[in-house]
Amino acid sequence: MENFVVSARKYRPADFKSVVGQEHITTTLKNAIKNNHLAQSFLFCGPRGVGKTTCARILAKTINCENKTADFEACDTCDACKSFQNNSSFNIYELDAASNNSVDDIRNLVDQVRYAPQKGQYKVYIIDEVHMLSTSAFNAFLKTLEEPPSYAIFILATTEKHKILPTILSRCQIFDFNRIQIRDIATHLTKIAEAEKVEFEEEALRLIATKADGALRDALSIFDLIVTYSAGKKVTYQETIDNLHILDYDYYFKVVDAFLAEDISEALLIFDEILKKGFDAHNFIVGLATHLRDVLVVKDPATVELLEVSDDTKARYIQQSESTSVSFLISALNIINQCDINYKMSKNQRLHVELALMKVAKLSQAFTLAKLAQAESKKKA
The missing domain is CATH 1.10.8.60 (Helicase, Ruva Protein; domain 3)
Structure with missing residues (x-):
């Protein structure tokens, strides 16, 4: 029986063009290789799972490739590429700073840097979770990072850039990875x-x-x-x-329909059904605020593109937005947002949410009363 390989490993990008959503990074790196403008130390920073270590490995493989393609990608057929793919390359070293964060670990790495590669042009050192290094380890690394041998390239990767010493940051070419769309x-x-x-x-x-x-x-x-x-x-x-365990958006459409019909009972019954299915009331409120925001967004053709859903779902949002006014949506968002902010402090959290639903359900009536009061005050004036 063949061993199962998770998709994150099986479909891990092997070249720059297959990296998803980081074109500003991959284009810069390819141009650096093309024009021979490679920095000697890089810092890849950004959220988890966006391709920092993947890009570090691709860069390490590409700069040592013996037969780069016309668009400066690794050929995947030369000895250097094959040894990389088989995890047997002597020119690429990976260090997990989360578990190797002492001064001795960095000193061992610095000792390795002294020796030139036996084959290939560069020795590449990839240090993952570099923010986990101790202050003394960072200090032991400073001089080597600033003046490494011509054949050594350091690629540091981190999810917490703010924890890295400014003296390290100033010695690196910094690449900020985006959250993928x-x-x-x-x-x-x-x-x-x-x-x-x-x-x-x-x-x-x-x-x-x-x-x-x-x-x-x-x-x-x-x-x-x-x-x-x-x-x-x-x-x-x-x-x-x-x-x-995600709440189906159908519930949010139904709740807003109940608001528009000023049907408090229906809104409370839908909320009760959601609780009985095991969903958290706070998550419901956060999801409802997002739904109201999305309904508001589609009211203007200029902002419809901000809604990243399928065409069928987008049509439902547009249809519901036609039944609402901007003032209703903004007022409803304000009420739901206040409910979200004060949820943790409430002693009776269910009642806290139900009160918010009741207020939104009677917003249209409140608008009517406000208009009548304003008209009355003008008459008296």
């Missing part, structure tokens, strides 16, 4: 699903991409989970929300 993650998941011959619903992949919060590795892990649940056959929207 939902559409880019969804597109990548589509390619993987097609390669694995897994049927999928577009909305399910978008939901996975949204849940991943900009981290492609997280998205691939979730994708594997859903595929396993469906016995490797199909990724559906319903199975995805069931597995990830």
